[in-house]
Amino acid sequence: MPEPRTLLAVHAHPDDECISTGGILARYAAEGVRTVLVTCTDGAVGEISDPALATPENLAEVRSRELDESVRVLRVSRLVKLGYRDSGMAGTADNDDPRSFAQSSFEEALERVVRVVREEQPRVVVTYDERGGYGHPDHVRAHRVAVAAFEAAGDAGRFPAAGPAWSASKLYYAVVPRSAMRAMGERMRAAGIEAPFREIREDEDMPFGVPDERVTTFVDVSKYIADKRASLVAHRTQMGADQFFMRIPESLFGDIFGRETFQRVVGSGPVPEDDLFAGL
Numbered sequence: 001m002p003e004p005r006t007l008l009a010v011h012a013h014p015d016d017e018c019i020s021t022g023g024i025l026a027r028y029a030a031e032g033v034r035t036v037l038v039t040c041t042d043g044a045v046g047e048i049s050d051p052a053l054a055t056p057e058n059l060a061e062v063r064s065r066e067l068d069e070s071v072r073v074l075r076v077s078r079l080v081k082l083g084y085r086d087s088g089m090a091g092t093a094d095n096d097d098p099r100s101f102a103q104s105s106f107e108e109a110l111e112r113v114v115r116v117v118r119e120e121q122p123r124v125v126v127t128y129d130e131r132g133g134y135g136h137p138d139h140v141r142a143h144r145v146a147v148a149a150f151e152a153a154g155d156a157g158r159f160p161a162a163g164p165a166w167s168a169s170k171l172y173y174a175v176v177p178r179s180a181m182r183a184m185g186e187r188m189r190a191a192g193i194e195a196p197f198r199e200i201r202e203d204e205d206m207p208f209g210v211p212d213e214r215v216t217t218f219v220d221v222s223k224y225i226a227d228k229r230a231s232l233v234a235h236r237t238q239m240g241a242d243q244f245f246m247r248i249p250e251s252l253f254g255d256i257f258g259r260e261t262f263q264r265v266v267g268s269g270p271v272p273e274d275d276l277f278a279g280l
């Protein structure tokens with residue numbers, strides 16, 4: 001019997017699974033990999049694209065159902081909702097809410113993700129980089145929890161009640177090279193769409209993208225682009241017609257989002273590589 005291959009992705013909000021990892025989730029599921037998604041928060045502070053869809057009071061509930069639909073489209077094997085309250089952006093009142101993910105017990109979230117790692121025994125774990133992609137407090141915390149869980153799950157002395165130790169083989173950060181962000185802006189402007197990334201600089205303060213040399217892994221997900229877009233569309237409260245991703249015509253969507261890129265942080269073998277399971 002071949003060892004079953006499992007991929008674990010740790011994300012902050014409902015809908016974060018789509019853009020940076022929707023393609024790999026769909027592709028690896030189609031290739032027989034067991035895929036597991038941990039979503040840390042309830043998205044209660046998100047947008048409401050249409051008041052007919054949700055109210056601020058029931059947004060978390062509505063987004064929970066949208067997430068269910070997204071993972072159905074991506075054929076995710078198991079979805080784990082940690083259910084912390086969305087922390088909102090830094091500096092807002094939501095960010096100080098004691099129920100928020102940002103204010104919650106780090107150790108508690110860590111133990112819960114360690115338990116998932118030990119139950120699922122993934123070879124590959126994917127999360128955000130140290131800036132959470134763009135600095136959202138929930139993304140930064142999801143990164144910290146995921147990286148700590150990757151380490152702690154393999155240490156039998158930590159959280160012994162959370163199951164027998166398991167060491168995953170590879171850890172990746174989903175990152176976008178700045179050259180790809182520039183190319184995206186150019187493609188969008190050429191198509192007459194206003195791109196939010198007018199100037200992608202190479203300095204430390206630049207919130208979007210990473211220097212190209214950090215990117216080790218380029219995965220072709222072009223065959224799964226329809227699933228990736230459909231998973232995004234499932235998040236109806238977030239994806240109004242004015243929303244940036246929704247303004248990208250379907251014909252251009254594949255050009256821009258048909259490749260997902262990662263930084264390999266733990267794992268060995270030659271780079272660049274084109275498969276998260278390369279060498280396993």
Ligand SMILES: [Zn+2]
Pocket residue numbers: 012013016136139
């Ligand atoms: Zn998010």
